[in-house]
Amino acid sequence: MPALLELICPAGSLxxxxxxxxxxxxxxxxxxxxxxxxxxxxxxxxxxKSLAVGIRYAHDKGVKVLMALNTxxxxxxxxxxxxxxxxxxxxxxxxxxxxxPGLMAYAxxxxxxxxxxxxxxxxxxxxxxxxxxxxxxxxxxxxxPRVLSLPQVENVVNNTDVExxxxxxxxxxxxxxxxxxxxxxxxxDSPNTFGACSPGHAVxxxxxxxxxxxRLNGVLIDRYADNEKAGYPTLCKGxxxxxxxxxxxxxxxxxxNSMEMLPEMARLGxxxxxxxxxxxxxxxxxxxxxxxxxxxDAVKKAPQTFKPNPAWMAQLNKxxxxxxxxxxxxxxxxx
Amino acid sequence: MKLSLGPxxxxxxxxxxxxxxxxxxGWPVDSLYLGETVCSRRHLLRLxxxxxxxxxxxxxxxxxxxxxxxxxxxxxxxxxxxKMVADGRFLVEANEWGAVRLLAEKGAPFVAGPTLNAYNPDxxxxxxxxxxxxxxxPVEMPREMVKAMLAATAVxxxxxxxxxxxxxxxxxxxxxxxxxxxxxxxxxxxxxxCLDHPDGLTMRTREGDDFLxxxxxxxxxxxxxxxxxxxDELHTAGIDLLRLSPQSRHMGRVVEVFRALLAGDIAxxxxxxxxxxxxxxxxxxxxxLGEAGMAYHPM
Amino acid sequence: xxxxxxxKPIARFVSTLxxxxxxxxxxxxxxxxxxxSLRDLDxxxxxxxxFRVQVSDLGLKLYFSVHANGFxxxxxxxxxxxxxxxxxxxxxxxxxxEDPDTLFFNRRLLxxxxxxxxxxVKNMLDAVELETAAAGxxxxxxxxxxxxxxxxxx
Numbered sequence: 001m002p003a004l005l006e007l008i009c010p011a012g013s014l015x016x017x018x019x020x021x022x023x024x025x026x027x028x029x030x031x032x033x034x035x036x037x038x039x040x041x042x043x044x045x046x047x048x049k050s051l052a053v054g055i056r057y058a059h060d061k062g063v064k065v066l067m068a069l070n071t072x073x074x075x076x077x078x079x080x081x082x083x084x085x086x087x088x089x090x091x092x093x094x095x096x097x098x099x100x101p102g103l104m105a106y107a108x109x110x111x112x113x114x115x116x117x118x119x120x121x122x123x124x125x126x127x128x129x130x131x132x133x134x135x136x137x138x139x140x141x142x143x144x145p146r147v148l149s150l151p152q153v154e155n156v157v158n159n160t161d162v163e164x165x166x167x168x169x170x171x172x173x174x175x176x177x178x179x180x181x182x183x184x185x186x187x188x189d190s191p192n193t194f195g196a197c198s199p200g201h202a203v204x205x206x207x208x209x210x211x212x213x214x215r216l217n218g219v220l221i222d223r224y225a226d227n228e229k230a231g232y233p234t235l236c237k238g239x240x241x242x243x244x245x246x247x248x249x250x251x252x253x254x255x256x257n258s259m260e261m262l263p264e265m266a267r268l269g270x271x272x273x274x275x276x277x278x279x280x281x282x283x284x285x286x287x288x289x290x291x292x293x294x295x296x297d298a299v300k301k302a303p304q305t306f307k308p309n310p311a312w313m314a315q316l317n318k319x320x321x322x323x324x325x326x327x328x329x330x331x332x333x334x335x
Numbered sequence: 336m337k338l339s340l341g342p343x344x345x346x347x348x349x350x351x352x353x354x355x356x357x358x359x360x361g362w363p364v365d366s367l368y369l370g371e372t373v374c375s376r377r378h379l380l381r382l383x384x385x386x387x388x389x390x391x392x393x394x395x396x397x398x399x400x401x402x403x404x405x406x407x408x409x410x411x412x413x414x415x416x417x418k419m420v421a422d423g424r425f426l427v428e429a430n431e432w433g434a435v436r437l438l439a440e441k442g443a444p445f446v447a448g449p450t451l452n453a454y455n456p457d458x459x460x461x462x463x464x465x466x467x468x469x470x471x472x473p474v475e476m477p478r479e480m481v482k483a484m485l486a487a488t489a490v491x492x493x494x495x496x497x498x499x500x501x502x503x504x505x506x507x508x509x510x511x512x513x514x515x516x517x518x519x520x521x522x523x524x525x526x527x528x529c530l531d532h533p534d535g536l537t538m539r540t541r542e543g544d545d546f547l548x549x550x551x552x553x554x555x556x557x558x559x560x561x562x563x564x565x566x567d568e569l570h571t572a573g574i575d576l577l578r579l580s581p582q583s584r585h586m587g588r589v590v591e592v593f594r595a596l597l598a599g600d601i602a603x604x605x606x607x608x609x610x611x612x613x614x615x616x617x618x619x620x621x622x623x624l625g626e627a628g629m630a631y632h633p634m
Numbered sequence: 635x636x637x638x639x640x641x642k643p644i645a646r647f648v649s650t651l652x653x654x655x656x657x658x659x660x661x662x663x664x665x666x667x668x669x670x671s672l673r674d675l676d677x678x679x680x681x682x683x684x685f686r687v688q689v690s691d692l693g694l695k696l697y698f699s700v701h702a703n704g705f706x707x708x709x710x711x712x713x714x715x716x717x718x719x720x721x722x723x724x725x726x727x728x729x730x731x732e733d734p735d736t737l738f739f740n741r742r743l744l745x746x747x748x749x750x751x752x753x754x755v756k757n758m759l760d761a762v763e764l765e766t767a768a769a770g771x772x773x774x775x776x777x778x779x780x781x782x783x784x785x786x787x788x
Contacts, residue, residue: 013761015730042679042750043757050761072454075483101432102457123452126407128416128433135436136461147510152408175507175554176406179450182547184475185506185556185628188621192452193475200750207744217627220540230739235547236507241539242517242549249538249549250513253739281760284733319736329510335522 003163005265005296006272008066009289010170012044012279017054019286020063024293027064029097030054031278035077036084037068038121039278040195048087055092064094068278070119071195072100082106089114097143098122099178104137118142120167121191123178125152127159134162141165141271145177149332150261154268163271169288169316170276172256172328174236182235187217203233214238229253229322237321253322258330259295259313263303284319291315336569338593339366339497341580342402342428344505344550346529349379355581356388362587363594366398366576368428370419372405374512374551375412376525382418389425402428405450406508406552429467439465449473449499450508454480456487459494469495471578474504474560477625478572485573495575501563501589502580503535503548503616504556504628513549522552533583534615545616546629556628558619563606564634565623566596585613607633653695657707660687660696665704667775671767675758677702683751686713691720715747715755729783730764 009025011017020028031037033045046054058065067088073081081103088096089111096114098104099121107114120143124130133139141163144153157164173180180197184190187202202217214221214233221238224230231237231253240249256276258265265273273296275288291312299306317323328334340359343352359367369385369392371377380388389399401419404412413433420427420437429435430448438445447453447462447470459470472481481498484490514536515525535548537557545557562569562577569577579589592609595601601609607618621630677700687696697708719727723742726732734756737743745752764783768776 012757015761015763018763041757042754043761072452073457074454074480075456075487076480078455078457100452100454100458101461102455102459105457105461122432123450124432126413126431126433128413128436129407129431132432132436147406148408149510155410174511175509178452179405180507181473181475181504181628182507182554184622185504185547188625188627188630190475192473193454200753203749205744205746205749207746212741212744219544219546219629220542223541224741226741228741230741232735239541240546241541241543242536245517246541249517250509250554251511279757280735281730281733283730284736287733319733321739323739332523333521335511 002269003271005262005270005300007289007292007296008165008272008274009285009292010275010278010280011054011285012039012041013282014046014050014054015282016278016280016285018057019282020289021058021061023286023289025063025289027066027094027272028054028058029066029068029274029278031068032084032087034080035071035193035195036073036081038070038119038191038195039068040071040199041279042200044279051087051091059092066095066097066117067093068097068119069103070097070099070121072192073103074193082110085111085114095141101133101137104133104139108137115140117165118162119178120145121178123176125156125176127156130156130160130162134160143167143274146173146256147176147329149335150264150268150330153270153330157268157270164268165272165274166258166265166270167256168258168262168273168275168292169325170255171232171321172251172254172326174251180236183216186219186235198233198235205233229324231321252324254324254326255316255320255322256328257313257316257320257325258327259292259308259316261327261330262295262299263306266299266303287315287319336574336597337365337576338363338590338597339368339576339578340364340586340590341499341502341578342368342370342372343581344373344503344553344555345533345535345581345583346374346377346379346527346551347533347583348530351533351583352380353388355586356392358587360392360395360397362590364397364579364590366400367392368400368402370402370404372402372430373508373553374529375404375409375415376522376527377529377551382415382422386422386424393425398426400426400428400446402448403430403434405430405448406510407431407433408510428471435462435465442466444468446497447471449505453484456484456489459484459487460489460491463491463494468493469497469576471497471499474499474506475622475628478568478623479625481574482572496573497576497578498562498569498574499560500569500577500579501561501593502559502578502582504558504560504619504622505553505580506547506556506628507554509552509554512552513554514551517549537616556619557616558629558631559614559616560620560622560628561607561610561614561618562620562623563593563596563610564603565620566603566606568623582615584615589613604634653697653710654707656694657696657698661698661705661707664698667771668767669704670770671762673704675762679754680751680758683714683748684708684712685755686716687724688716688718689721689724690718691722713747715745715749715752717752718744718746726786729779729786731783731786
């Protein structure tokens with residue numbers, strides 16, 4: 001039977017992985033401690049030892065483990081990415097999540113039995129692109145960027161054999177993933193090459209008489225009054241001046257929450273729902289996994305009558321950026 | 336090295352666009368990239384118009400390349416893409432992997448655009464196998480990495496390299512239109528406000544520094560990338576074409592400065608002063624040096 | 635459920651404490667209670683860096699650094715990174731009841747100075763398993779900690 005609405009949860013550490021497994025995830029995704037994945041933050045992620053423990057813990061409970069290798073390898077350090085693929089193939093991981101075609105070719109050739117997923121960082125928004133990766137590298141699942149409306153997603157689903165995974169909840173990239181260089185324009189490091197947007201070394205928070213300031217390599221992203229909610233120090237969630245008007249020119253500090261669209265996603269045959277947040281704590285993973293497990297179970301039982309439980313939504317809003325959430329591009333007027 | 340005029344990233348009136356290319360036919364550029372790469376709602380020139388223009392420019396002795404839309408969202412976007420690929424008279428620049436699939440199926444040679452994210456030789460080799468005869472590195476790729484790419488054995492000798500050398504940097508693409516958002520309009524009813532901003536809308540920090548440029552669904556730098564003063568490094572790095580990105584004013588004179596540089600008629604050190612009054616913003620060259628894109632190091 | 639607040643008289647008393655003895659007391663307690671479960675972490679990137687923890691509601695400022703053999707109290711001075719929150723929120727973070735990013739979004743946690751250092755420590759602590767840490771605590775403390783967490787989760 002094809003996968004339907006599997007719950008795929010983030011893990012930046014072993015306790016987070018256990019929190020996801022214990023609270024009902026069907027799969028956990030994680031990365032190694034370097035720039036081979038797009039959450040390259042100091043102190044985060046897995047080494048060989050914690051990876052082995054994590055895989056055993058998850059597999060004992062029937063939960064899959066996926067590894068994100070979703071940055072773009074560069075000439076000088078290409079062997080590191082190859083090595084990461086080799087590690088994934090030999091440690092019993094269930095799939096790897098890739099963005100770079102060159103790396104997919106390596107994985108396909110070296111480990112033909114390893115299951116490949118196309119990362120959201122691959123920026124594939126059409127079935128023509130998804131089918132390219134299918135034909136050339138045999139990818140079995142694609143994670144779509146957070147830019148398509150649901151009818152557009154449906155058009156992709158109807159024209160490919162590749163399983164489709166969608167983001168359900170968490171940090172919202174306003175830009176097409178894999179095609180955003182705002183971070184490197186300001187500080188030199190982008191998700192594509194460095195594996196992080198607004199890396200810690202370039203971020204400064206400071207309480208000033210005018211309010212709390214957030215800067216990226218000196219560029220003022222925003223200044224918050226004491227009673228204002230804050231967001232991540234990413235450029236797309238800052239306040240700027242356009243023609244004399246200061247506002248959130250790109251997007252407010254807010255998280256994606258697509259829960260009310262779950263019945264529609266079930267109808268489209270979406271294989272999996274991804275929860276964002278490998279940079280977050282085990283407490284977040286536990287809370288969010290629990291809520292989404294309950295929601296997906298409810299949708300599967302009675303899709304016609306499904307309504308997000310207000311308590312769930314409150315719980316999710318509480319952990320959201322700026323304590324707000326949006327349907328993002330799934331809902332066309334957002335665009 | 337040759338000079339190319341990149342695709343027009345802004346939305347101008349039909350008259351202004353046609354007038355721009357009429358002038359451009361007389362500029363000392365070798366290649367011109369035509370087509371709408373940013374937003375499918377921009378319709379003042381449609382594919383037949385671009386094809387007409389392409390014929391005229393070819394007759395004027397130029398190489399013409401048709402550029403595909405960067406963000407493909409709908410079936411109608413795909414339809415437009417297929418038509419462009421099917422025409423077959425001109426070289427096509429593929430700006431996402433769906434276009435690569437269609438071009439490879441057809442067996443047509445193509446240009447691999449900057450948003451295909453070829454960050455390593457293996458990926459560039461896949462593009463070459465698929466039919467790419469030229470590639471444009473991601474705009475954030477530094478000098479040393481471009482050199483390493485070209486030195487790799489996986490990359491065919493014949494692969495041409497075209498570098499984004501002048502203009503506001505295209506940094507990000509979104510489903511959301513930031514110009515419409517600025518006017519509190521929905522994208523589907525944007526009233527084509529991009530027409531009012533021939534070089535985009537400047538976005539400043541709360542401290543008044545020009546930082547980014549809003550151009551519909553595209554976000555650009557506010558600063559203007561310029562590698563004119565580094566022309567010698569571009570030679571050494573093995574670059575074949577320099578891409579100059581269109582702006583609404585003084586574009587012909589910008590082309591002339593680069594042509595004079597290539598001909599050795601002006602010194603690289605004199606370039607910044609020559610370009611200063613022609614640029615819509617402050618210069619930057621940080622990406623090429625492996626730094627923040629907004630950084631600038633005059634020689 | 636919320637954790638109990640500090641009784642006002644105790645809070646008033648604590649706020650009158652000078653930093654140095656407070657830092658020493660904090661470090662002594664930290665070395666006794668927390669260090670056994672933290673000593674195996676890779677502290678090499680953090681060793682010798684100066685931390686300041688400001689407990690805003692108590693007006694308490696703690697200065698310390700971390701070394702291969704445990705926490706070390708510092709006299710007042712410049713810190714590489716400063717964490718500011720209330721006693722209640724620090725306690726909730728320590729018990730894994732609260733997500734640091736959530737507290738940050740709600741302006742209840744502030745990290746000033748070297749952000750990378752702050753995030754490194756945050757992520758290192760997140761990677762410690764609370765059960766293991768509690769098991770390593772002296773006396774009945776581990777059981778008390780787990781009990782508190784259990785109660786608060788209800």
